[in-house]
Amino acid sequence: MSKILIIEDEESIADLEKDYLELSGFEVEIENRGDIGLKKALDEEFDLLILDLMLPEMDGFEICKKVREKKNMPIIMVSAKKDDIDKIRGLGMGADDYMTKPFSPSELVARVKAHLARYERLVNTNIQENEIVEIRGIKIDKTARRVWVNGEEKTFTTKEFDLLTFLAQNPNHVFTKEELFNKIWDMESVGDIATVTVHIKKIREKIEFNTAKPQYIETIWGVGYRFKV
Ligand code: CA
Secondary structure, three states: OOEEEEEOOOHHHHHHHHHHHHHOOOEEEEEOOHHHHHHHHHHOOOOEEEEEOOOOOOOHHHHHHHHHHHOOOOEEEEEOOHHHHHHHHHHOOOOOEEEEOOOOHHHHHHHHHHHHHHHHHHHHHOOOOOOEEEEOOEEEEOOOOEEEEOOEEEOOOHHHHHHHHHHHHOOOOOEEHHHHHHHHOOOOOOOOHHHHHHHHHHHHHHHOOOOOOOOOEEEEOOOEEEEOO
């Protein structure tokens, strides 16, 4: 449930807004002093702020500026004076919407819903996508640590995954077994460069069509391995 903070010193207006928003399923809190309202907006978690312009102790202009510096949430600014609204809109002070009092509570609810939906879309598009490495039918999702070969998911052990990913990310680069061992296995690991050979064999069994004629991880005799592009 979205939480909304109303900073408004006219009690009857604040109560009316609260009633309508609660009827629409929102959780609402009211603060009537500017300075206390700002503190609440910064200290607590709200999804949207409805901010009156003229307030005791600190005006909506100042509150909007301070909230913007710290928080990313929609702010709807309201004022009884249309001139004030025009002025602050002209200043581009960072509110998402402006409404002149008196307005219909259902109009307020509609705008609240629209802004919440818009912010949710923004947040969703900012979610980091998984890091994907894709080479000739092999798809490696580094974030989820999953691998698909020609669309079919294959299971790899931790080191197999690390080794395959490292080679695929450095295609056409020949690495010696020593280099690969040092890169993928930490120094305390039990094992030696033969471990690399064993792992390459396991990886090939999962990704190659014919392990006798590897298409992906190529053996460079006397040197090491490389991932062919
Ligand atoms: Ca006021």
